[in-house]
Each structure stands twice: as structure tokens, then as C-alpha cells.
Amino acid sequence: MKDKNKPTSLDIAHLAGVSQPTVSRALRDSPLVSKETRLKVQEIARDLNYKVDVNARNLRAQSTNTIALLIFEDDDGDAAFINPFFLSLLGSITRACASAGYDLLFSFQQLSQDWNAEYEDANKADGLIFLGYGDYTNYIKRIAKLDAQGAHFVTWGPVIKNQPGLFIGCDNVQGGFLAADHLLKAGHRRIAFLGDLSEKNPELEKRYQGYLKAHKEHGVAISKELIFSATSGEEQGYKAALNLLSSQHQFTAIACTSDLIAIGAIKALRASNLRVPSDVAVVGFDDIPIAEHISPSLTTVQQDTYEAGKVLVDSVVSLIKGQSVNSKLLPTRLMVRESCGTKK
Amino acid sequence: MKDKNKPTSLDIAHLAGVSQPTVSRALRDSPLVSKETRLKVQEIARDLNYKVDVNARNLRAQSTNTIALLIFEDDDGDAAFINPFFLSLLGSITRACASAGYDLLFSFQQLSQDWNAEYEDANKADGLIFLGYGDYTNYIKRIAKLDAQGAHFVTWGPVIKNQPGLFIGCDNVQGGFLAADHLLKAGHRRIAFLGDLSEKNPELEKRYQGYLKAHKEHGVAISKELIFSATSGEEQGYKAALNLLSSQHQFTAIACTSDLIAIGAIKALRASNLRVPSDVAVVGFDDIPIAEHISPSLTTVQQDTYEAGKVLVDSVVSLIKGQSVNSKLLPTRLMVRESCGTKK
DNA sequence: CACTACTGTGCATACGTATTCAGTGAATGA
DNA sequence: TCATTCACTGAATACGTATGCACAGTAGTG
Numbered sequence: 001m002k003d004k005n006k007p008t009s010l011d012i013a014h015l016a017g018v019s020q021p022t023v024s025r026a027l028r029d030s031p032l033v034s035k036e037t038r039l040k041v042q043e044i045a046r047d048l049n050y051k052v053d054v055n056a057r058n059l060r061a062q063s064t065n066t067i068a069l070l071i072f073e074d075d076d077g078d079a080a081f082i083n084p085f086f087l088s089l090l091g092s093i094t095r096a097c098a099s100a101g102y103d104l105l106f107s108f109q110q111l112s113q114d115w116n117a118e119y120e121d122a123n124k125a126d127g128l129i130f131l132g133y134g135d136y137t138n139y140i141k142r143i144a145k146l147d148a149q150g151a152h153f154v155t156w157g158p159v160i161k162n163q164p165g166l167f168i169g170c171d172n173v174q175g176g177f178l179a180a181d182h183l184l185k186a187g188h189r190r191i192a193f194l195g196d197l198s199e200k201n202p203e204l205e206k207r208y209q210g211y212l213k214a215h216k217e218h219g220v221a222i223s224k225e226l227i228f229s230a231t232s233g234e235e236q237g238y239k240a241a242l243n244l245l246s247s248q249h250q251f252t253a254i255a256c257t258s259d260l261i262a263i264g265a266i267k268a269l270r271a272s273n274l275r276v277p278s279d280v281a282v283v284g285f286d287d288i289p290i291a292e293h294i295s296p297s298l299t300t301v302q303q304d305t306y307e308a309g310k311v312l313v314d315s316v317v318s319l320i321k322g323q324s325v326n327s328k329l330l331p332t333r334l335m336v337r338e339s340c341g342t343k344k
Numbered sequence: 345m346k347d348k349n350k351p352t353s354l355d356i357a358h359l360a361g362v363s364q365p366t367v368s369r370a371l372r373d374s375p376l377v378s379k380e381t382r383l384k385v386q387e388i389a390r391d392l393n394y395k396v397d398v399n400a401r402n403l404r405a406q407s408t409n410t411i412a413l414l415i416f417e418d419d420d421g422d423a424a425f426i427n428p429f430f431l432s433l434l435g436s437i438t439r440a441c442a443s444a445g446y447d448l449l450f451s452f453q454q455l456s457q458d459w460n461a462e463y464e465d466a467n468k469a470d471g472l473i474f475l476g477y478g479d480y481t482n483y484i485k486r487i488a489k490l491d492a493q494g495a496h497f498v499t500w501g502p503v504i505k506n507q508p509g510l511f512i513g514c515d516n517v518q519g520g521f522l523a524a525d526h527l528l529k530a531g532h533r534r535i536a537f538l539g540d541l542s543e544k545n546p547e548l549e550k551r552y553q554g555y556l557k558a559h560k561e562h563g564v565a566i567s568k569e570l571i572f573s574a575t576s577g578e579e580q581g582y583k584a585a586l587n588l589l590s591s592q593h594q595f596t597a598i599a600c601t602s603d604l605i606a607i608g609a610i611k612a613l614r615a616s617n618l619r620v621p622s623d624v625a626v627v628g629f630d631d632i633p634i635a636e637h638i639s640p641s642l643t644t645v646q647q648d649t650y651e652a653g654k655v656l657v658d659s660v661v662s663l664i665k666g667q668s669v670n671s672k673l674l675p676t677r678l679m680v681r682e683s684c685g686t687k688k
Numbered sequence: 689c690a691c692t693a694c695t696g697t698g699c700a701t702a703c704g705t706a707t708t709c710a711g712t713g714a715a716t717g718a
Numbered sequence: 719t720c721a722t723t724c725a726c727t728g729a730a731t732a733c734g735t736a737t738g739c740a741c742a743g744t745a746g747t748g
Contacts, residue, residue, distance in 0.1 A: 006465055006467075008733095008734055008735085009734070009735065009736095010734080010735095018697075018698085019697070019698045019699080020698090020734090020735080020736095021697080021698065021699085021700095021735090021736070021737075022696085022697060022698075023735095024734095024735060024736055024737085025697095025736085025737095028736085032695085032696070032697085033696070033697080034695080034696060034697090037696080037697085049458075049461055049465065050465075051461050051462070051465040051466040052466060052734085052735075053403070053466065053467045053733085053734055053735070054466050054467055054468050055399045055400075055402040055403040055408070055467050055733085055734080055735095056399075056403050056467075056703090056733070056734035056735045056736090057734080057735055057736080058399040058703095058735095059397070059399040059400050059403050059702095059703050059704065059705090059733090059734080059735075060702075060703055060734080060735045060736050060737085061703085061735080061736070062703070064399070069450075082431075082434075082435050084633065087426075087431050087434075090426075090431075090434075091426050094450060094451065094452055095452065098451065098452065103449055103451070103468065104449065104450050104451060105447055105448065105449055105450075106413075106438060106448050106449075106450040107438060107442065107447070107448060108438055108439065108442065114393075117393055117395050118395070121350055121393065121394075121395040122395040122396060122397065122398050123350075123397045123398055123399050123400075123704095124398050124447065263637065289428065289633075289634060290633060290634050290637045293607065293634050293637065293638045294637050294638060294639065295638065295639035352703095352704060352705085353704070353705065353706095354704080354705095362727075362728085363727065363728045363729080364704090364705080364706095364728090365705090365706075365707080365727080365728065365729085366726090366727060366728075367705095368704095368705060368706055368707090369706085369707095369727095372706090376725085376726070376727085377726070377727080378725080378726060378727090381726085381727085396704085396705075397703085397704050397705070399703085399704080399705095400703070400704035400705040400706090400733090401704080401705055401706080402705095402733095403703090403704080403705075403732095403733050403734065403735090404704080404705045404706050404707085404732075404733055405705080405706070405733085406733070467734095
């Protein structure tokens with residue numbers, strides 16, 4: 001079954017009447033070999049359908065030409081569910097890897113695993129890309145260890161001063177600002193906020209910063225009683241909105257830190273016979289594919305996943321090459337749809 | 345930067361006062377080494393945070409412990425778009441790989457590439473899993489070559505007699521039957537069908553077979569004038585529905601070969617001031633995440649992606665081990681929601 | 689003509705592991 | 719006591735590639 005007798009560089013050497021090292025050089029277009037020899041060798045290689053054995057090459061070169069994309073989860077996370085935002089990142093990361101000449105290893109990880117040992121030490125990958133919403137404080141501890149080990153890795157997440165490791169993320173403050181600013185410009189003055197403000201999720205906290213900033217610029221006071229906690233996910237949004245409703249406080253709009261929360265909130269509003277957007281305007285965050293298709297379509301903040309994937313891959317490649325790289329924020333963009341009431 | 349001085353089995357050998365082969369054996373729990381030596385070696389390995397170098401191991405063992413998941417596209421495909429159904433498969437495939445002890449390499453492929461050379465010949469992967477809607481006739485030609493080369497691969501797709509290679513797919517005939525049967529039971533007699541019936545997409549053609557079968561069982565004649573072509577994607581569904589509408593033929597329901605087509609069709613119906621489901625009932629196929637969230641929520645045929653991922657991985661692993669594997673159909677399930685009008 | 693520079697090639701070797709084979713000492717059996 | 723088996727270990731080697739080094743031949747320089 002397995003005896004496919006794959007040709008090796010030595011086979012080519014015999015056929016071409018040269019030595020194995022010459023074959024190796026010729027195939028890599030080394031200027032050390034004469035044009036004549038090079039062409040002959042390459043032709044034979046093509047005829048034999050020869051491919052360099054990556055294991056041998058990697059062993060010799062002590063590198064892997066591979067990047068590992070790791071989606072991590074809280075240890076108690078729902079194993080079947082992948083955050084739709086990460087899925088859209090996946091596509092662009094995959095393409096960026098391909099054009100950078102790297103293979104992509106894909107896996108889910110538990111927060112408790114030893115990532116460095118598993119991938120870089122085992123020479124499975126030259127660098128790592130992490131995606132994950134989870135407990136930030138816990139995650140940072142792991143990261144710090146990785147960083148100390150000299151691993152090459154980049155995380156999609158919040159950019160915070162003095163944190164260990166390299167982070168690429170969207171400008172959450174700007175995103176939160178865009179959403180709130182849009183509602184304020186539309187005349188809303190009492191805008192509820194549904195999101196997680198604990199230190200576990202600094203990204204979401206930054207969106208709240210943007211919410212504050214917009215209020216400040218518009219000279220509108222914040223109503224603390226309109227802030228409700230919701231980690232992520234539809235159910236959380238549903239519950240948070242119910243809490244908001246039962247609090248009896250007045251509001252005309254809701255800003256959410258994720259589309260899933262917004263979707264849950266809309267369901268809760270509907271269940272209470274409130275209409276979106278005529279009674280309450282709603283904005284989300286992420287622009288997951290569903291956002292455009294629900295009814296009313298969801299006004300939300302779009303993160304540039306295409307650019308994000310590119311930057312993530314470029315960053316980790318630079319790290320691998322030993323270049324120094326800085327954390328980076330990517331701009332966000334407001335997608336105005338029906339749920340905020342400013343568009344038909 | 346790179347001088348991390350990873351420990352090798354030889355380092356452990358020195359520390360343990362044994363030879364390198366003994367370390368290799370001890371770490372693999374070989375019965376050849378005494379319990380005493382084994383424990384000592386394993387302890388030292390743990391202390392040093394030692395990990396076997398997979399490149400060296402693979403080179404020696406001439407295997408890779410890796411499966412490649414390849415999503416292929418027509419050469420002119422939209423590079424940024426991944427079929428949402430494949431994304432849901434991705435999750436279960438990833439987990440199945442992990443529990444089978446394989447790493448997963450992920451990549452997009454053009455139909456014109458030489459997959460065998462790229463992966464198996466280069467010793468990047470022991471086996472391949474293909475996902476893709478595309479030109480089946482063209483694909484089969486490539487597959488035939490792969491098969492002749494003795495590659496280990498499995499495709500998610502239609503199960504057809506005497507085709508080369510190994511296919512795992514859902515029971516499309518059954519799925520198409522379930523959808524049409526449900527509409528017929530609800531009293532619909534003129535049910536339009538939107539899908540691609542060319543030989544390029546046998547999976548979709550099978551769904552049509554199920555549609556026919558249901559009509560036959562119910563003793564309802566097919567109305568050929570209600571069959572319209574739509575390859576996939578929302579726009580195609582939109583256009584096909586417009587064609588259907590402008591044909592002026594009577595109909596009370598539409599069966600679609602994909603959720604995206606159904607979504608496009610619903611938009612077209614709306615644009616023509618027809619209401620779903622009160623004027624026209626619609627059913628889709630795939631149960632992509634959006635299906636549940638649109639309004640009205642979409643009645644559709646669910647494929648068991650969890651089981652599918654597991655079976656795909658199990659199959660390719662069996663192939664790698666040299667066992668013979670048969671193509672297999674997985675059952676489908678009707679998800680009754682609002683768009684068919686039988687549920688509030 | 690002698691010396692240097694340069695071009696192209698091959699030799700030897702290393703990457704880290706897993707396996708074949710041979711060998712040691714101890715235990716067993718007669 | 720000697721032959722035989724057994725349990726364990728180490729020496730040697732191969733997997734296929736890439737690179738430092740030496741070397742041959744040719745061209746260039748004065």
C-alpha cells in the first residue's frame with residue numbers, strides 16, 4: 001500500500017549525472033549551479049513528479065514553514081460552537097498564510113494546555129496565532145509564560161499597555177464610539193448598554209469607553225442605571241434585555257457589545273411587544289453574516305476581517321524572522337442598516 | 345532568537361545515564377525497557393519539557409500524523425467566501441482529528457492543482473479530506489488520477505455508483521423527499537423547485553430525485569414548468585425566483601436545494617409583495633446558522649455535521665491504515681420552522 | 689608565464705528519531 | 719556444571735535534505 005517509491009533528490013542526481021547536493025541547489029534556484037545543470041535537473045524533477053520531502057527539509061533547516069492557528073476556549077466552553085466572527089477571520093488568515101508561503105495548522109485548544117511545548121517545541125509550527133474570547137486575566141498569565149519562553153505568537157485581542165505578547169485587534173474604542181455617536185446623532189439621549197465590563201474582557205470594556213466618549217462629545221450625561229451585564233451569546237443578550245426592561249427605566253436605544261447580544265435583545269424586546277426600530281433602536285458589534293439577514297437587519301460595527309487576517313499573518317511571520325513588531329489597532333466601520341431606524 | 349536549545353532524546357540519555365535508543369523506547373512505553381528505566385527517563389523528559397521533534401519522527405517513520413482538509417473551488421470562485429455549511433463541518437472535523445490523534449492542515453485549493461504532489465508526495469499529510477461544491481465532472485477527472493496514484497482521500501459529496509474514490513455525503517434523496525413530503529402533506533400541490541440539475545452537481549440532482557419521489561408517493565403530478573435553474577448562492581436564488589414569478593405559472597410553495605437559494609427567493613417574493621409563508625411556503629436545504637435567524641425562520645433540511653465530521657475523519661484514518669472503506673450516506677432531518685407555514 | 693579570482697561541483701556531514709541487530713548478565717533447566 | 723533462555727540495553731544505521739568546505743578547471747591580470 002505504502003510502497004509508492006517516491007523519488008528522492010538522490011534519484012534525480014543519478015539520472016542527471018550529478019551529485020545530490022547539486023540537485024538540492026538546482027531545485028532551489030541557487031546561483032551556485034550553472035544554468036545548464038539547473039534546467040536539466042529541474043526538468044527531470046518535473047518528469048518524476050518529484051516533491052521535496054518537507055520532513056527532511058524541516059529537520060535539516062530546523063524550521064517548519066507552518067503557522068498554527070489556535071482557537072482557545074474556556075475549559076468549560078461549548079465544544080460545538082465556534083464564534084462566527086472567528087470563522088470569518090479564518091478565511092482571510094488561510095489565504096494570507098498561503099500567499100506568505102506557510103502551511104496552516106488548525107486546532108482548538110484548552111486554556112490549560114502547554115501551547116509552546118505542543119507546537120514550537122515539537123517543531124510543528126514556527127509561530128502561533130491565537131483567537132479566543134475567554135477569561136483575559138487567565139489568558140494573560142499563560143501568555144506571559146509563552147512570551148518568556150521566546151515563542152513566536154500573536155493574539156487577536158485588546159491592545160493594552162505593558163501587557164506581555166503581541167496583540168492585533170480592532171479599535172474597539174473607535175467602534176464603540178461610532179455606534180453610540182450614530183445613535184446620539186439620531187437624537188437618542190437615553191441609550192442602554194449591554195456588555196461585559198469585567199476585567200475578563202478588556203475588548204468589550206474598550207467598546208464601553210467609546211460609548212462614554214461619544215456621550216461626552218455630545219454633552220450627554222451617562223445614565224448608569226442603563227448599563228447591564230452580558231458576556232456574549234444570544235441568551236445572555238436576551239436575559240440582559242429582560243433585566244433592562246424590568247428595571248422600568250426609560251430608554252430609546254440599546255448599544256450592544258456583540259451582534260449575538262443584540263439579536264438576543266431584539267428577541268426580548270419583541271417578546272415585550274416593543275418594536276425595533278420604531279420603539280427602540282438597536283446596534284450591535286462584529287457584523288457577523290447573520291446581522292445582514294435578520295429582520296430588521298442589524299446596524300453594527302464591522303471589523304475588517306480581510307485586513308485583520310493579513311496583519312495577523314504578516315506579524316507572526318515577522319516575528320519568526322526575528323524582526324520586531326508592534327501591536328496594532330485596525331479601524332472599524334459602521335454598517336448602517338434597519339435596526340437603528342435611520343435607514344429604511 | 346532561535347537558539348532555544350531544545351532538549352533532544354540524546355540530552356535525556358546523558359542525564360539518565362542510558363543510550364538514546366533506550367530513551368526513544370522508554371518514551372513510547374515500550375515493554376522492552378525495564379519499568380525502573382522507563383520511569384526515570386519519563387521523569388527527566390517531563391522536567392526538561394521535552395517534546396519529540398515531529399519532523400525527525402516523521403522522517404524516520406515515513407508518516408506525518410497529519411490530515412489535510414482541502415476546500416476546493418472552481419478556478420474562478422469568489423476567494424473571500426466560504427460556504428457556511430463547510431464552516432460548520434470544519435468544527436466537527438477539527439475535533440474528530442484531535443481525538444484521533446492527527447493534526448489538521450487547512451487550505452483552499454484550486455481545482456487545477458496537483459493535490460497528491462502537494463500533500464502526500466511532499467509528506468505533508470497522510471490523507472486528505474475534500475470539501476467543495478464545484479464542477480463535479482471536472483472534479484471527478486482529478487479524483488480519478490489521485491485514486492490511481494493510491495492517495496488516501498475522502499470527499500464530502502454525492503455517493504454515486506462506480507465513481508472513483510471514496511465519498512461520504514448526506515442522503516440527498518431522503519432530504520429532498522422530506523422537504524417535498526412536508527409541503528405535500530400541508531396540502532400544497534404546485535410546488536416550484538429551484539436548483540441546479542446539471543450533471544455538474546449530482547448532489548443537487550439527488551435532492552430533485554427526492555422531490556420527485558415524494559410527489560409520486562402522494563400521487564401528485566410534477567409540473568415541469570415550475571422547475572428553475574439556480575446553482576447556489578443568494579443572487580442565483582433571487583434571479584431564479586424572479587424567473588419563476590414572471591413565468592406567470594401558479595404555485596403555492598417553493599423547494600430550494602440550498603438555504604442561500606431560499607433566502608434569495610424569499611427576497612424576490614417580498615420584492616413582488618408576496619408574503620412568506622401566507623402566500624408562498626418556502627423550504628431550504630443545509631440548515632446554515634442564518635436559517636434560524638431570518639424572518640420568517642427557514643424550514644430546511646439539516647445535515648448532521650457533527651456525525652459527518654466524525655465519519656469523514658474515521659474514513660480517511662482507516663484508508664491510511666490500509667483498511668478498506670465504503671462510501672456512506674448519512675441521514676438527514678427536517679427542521680420545521682416558520683417559512684413553510686405549518687408552524688407559528 | 690605565474691599568480692589570483694572566480695565558477696561550478698562533489699564530499700562529508702548534521703538535523704533527531706526509531707529500529708535492527710548483537711551483546712551482556714542473570715536466571716533457569718538438566 | 720554447562721547449556722539455554724530471557725530481559726534488558728547499546729551500537730550502528732537509515733530516513734532525505736541542505737550546507738560548510740575543499741577542490742578542479744577556467745578566465746583574468748600583470
